[in-house]
Amino acid sequence: MSDVGCFEMEEFMDKLQKIVKPGKDFHLKPLIMQACANMFIQYMCSVRFDYADESFQLIVHYFDEIFWEINQGYAVDFLPWLLPFYLPHMKKLSKWATTIRQFILERIVRDREQNLEKDEPEKDFTDALLKTLAEDETVSRDTIIFMLEDFLGGHSAIGNLVMLALAFISRYPEIAREIQKEVDHITNNGARKVNLYDTDTMPFTVATIYEVLRYASSPIVPHVATEDACISGYGVTKGTIVFINNYELNTSEKYWINPKDFNPNRFLEKVKLEHFKMKRTTSLDPEPELVSSHVSKLVPDKDGYVKHVRTNIPHFLPFSIGKRTCIGQNLVRGFGFIMLANILQTYDVSSNTPDQIKTYQACVALPPKTFTLSLTPRTSK
Ligand code: HEM
Known part of the structure; x- marks a missing residue:
């Protein structure tokens, strides 16, 4: 995942370098969406498309149109008999x-179907799907x-999440400066690009993504009880519709200090460096040496503490919880982190027309044609 994300960011940064006019607003969203689409297509199908490919541009735009529409919560989504209207x-x-x-x-798909090697190990998600289709007659091609x-x-x-993060960053430049401080430290002032193994050593950057999720994640997550149950002393009979009220969980003063403020620090805590190291070395990371070399970059304060992202917040459930929890959450955290960190490594983000930056609380979607932003190559690192 790290390799796919970093490779695409190199292509994306090349493209940006050609079109950015320092300090001038432009429509960044289409390019961000194309970079994300390529990360997904490369990760799941082992191909990517050129940014100049018009058919690719079009389908990425259509995906974004659909994403915006399905996030509008039309009455017909809940009342199908309204369909004729x-x-x-x-x-x-x-x-x-x-x-x-x-x-x-x-x-x-066409090319992959023709060249499917049934006896070879699956190289990606597309292979796995096509093999299932070939081997299991209960599965249809449409599925x-x-x-x-x-x-x-x-x-x-x-x-859309990355665009939202950039919107907040353009409003609060001090957040960009904190992220850039982390990026510069971990990469020796730009000697290399940020990768996924840097997440442990860039807690403020991760916390910024969490704070955007707190602001933007879906207000309600509906479920249906599949059996009679008792929750906090309340009887819930089978068939009852149960909503997780994320809006309340994300915005209530019961759970957060000054919930209206955009403040990534709320997701950070201090831990003793020794304790942190122990936790990391016992993890099942596929590249423990890489992780430990990154952890060695952490600089403790005078009492031996380092900052760390809080993972134990029981009321923060942007991806829901349990059996039906979001299966894309690692992609969100991983690709979101790589994009945000790499953009801020190279550019300062601002807007000459901040009034046109409209974000929607409890909605991660932005209109396909949304606000413009301005990128300026960083001079000091
Ligand atoms: C901003 C990013 C995202 C947020 C906030 C989010 C949030 C959620 C939430 C709240 C659920 C409902 C879980 C439940 O019913 O308990 C869900 C389900 C799901 N998400 Fe995401 N999601 C995000 C991105 C993604 C991505 C990138 C993928 C792509 C792979 C994805 C794929 C899914 C799928 C397939 C389900 C259904 C899981 C199931 O019903 O078993 N999500 N997501």
Whole structure:
């Protein structure tokens, strides 16, 4: 995941370098979405597309349109009998989905189906899906393609989340400075790029992503009780609809100090460096040496403490909890981190027209055509 994310960031930064006019606002969102889409397509299908490829640009845009629409919470989502009143809306969604499907079939799946090596180990998610299709006659081709579309579509959530993070950063430049301090320290002032193994040593950057999630994650997560149960002394009978009220959990003064403030520090705590090292070395990390060399970069304060991201906040559930918890959460944390850190390593982010930066609480989606931002190459590191 780290390699895929870092490779795509190099391509993305090359592209940015060609189009950025220092200090001038421009539409950054389409490019962010294309970078995220490529990370997903590379990770799941082992291919990527050029930023100049118009069909690729179009389907990334359609994915984003769909993401925005499904986040609007229309009445028909809950009351299907309203469908006749939503026909033009449904037609629009269907046109976008058809174009996306055609692209995935023609530019990704067709080639892979023809060259599928059934006896070789699966090299990615697409291989696993195609093998299941070949081996299990209860699985239909439509199901496979639908799953691929659905998973690839996850990139829209991350692209929108990164745009939101950049919106906050343009509002609060001190947050960018903290992230840049971490980036410069861990990379020896830009001697290398940030990768996924840097998350432990860049707690403020991770905390910024969590703070964006606190602001933006879905207000309600509906579930249905599959058996009679008792929750906190309340009887819940089978079939009852139960909502996790994320809005209350994320914004109540009962749970957070000054919840209206955008403050990543709320996700940080201090731990003794020794304690932190012990925790890291007992983890099952596939690259323990790399991790421990990064941990050695942590500089403790005079009492021997380092900052660490709080992982034990029982009321913070942006990805929900239990059996149906979000399966994309590691991609969100990983690709979101790589994008944010790499952009801020190279650029200062601001806006010449801050009034047009509109964000929507409890909604990670931004309109496909949203605010502009300005990037300026950093001079001092
Ligand atoms: C901002 C980013 C994201 C947030 C806040 C988020 C949040 C959530 C939440 C709250 C659920 C409901 C869990 C439940 O019912 O208890 C969920 C489910 C799910 N998410 Fe995400 N998600 C994000 C990104 C992604 C991405 C990138 C993917 C792509 C792979 C993804 C794939 C899924 C899937 C497949 C489910 C259904 C899981 C199931 O029902 O078993 N999500 N997500």
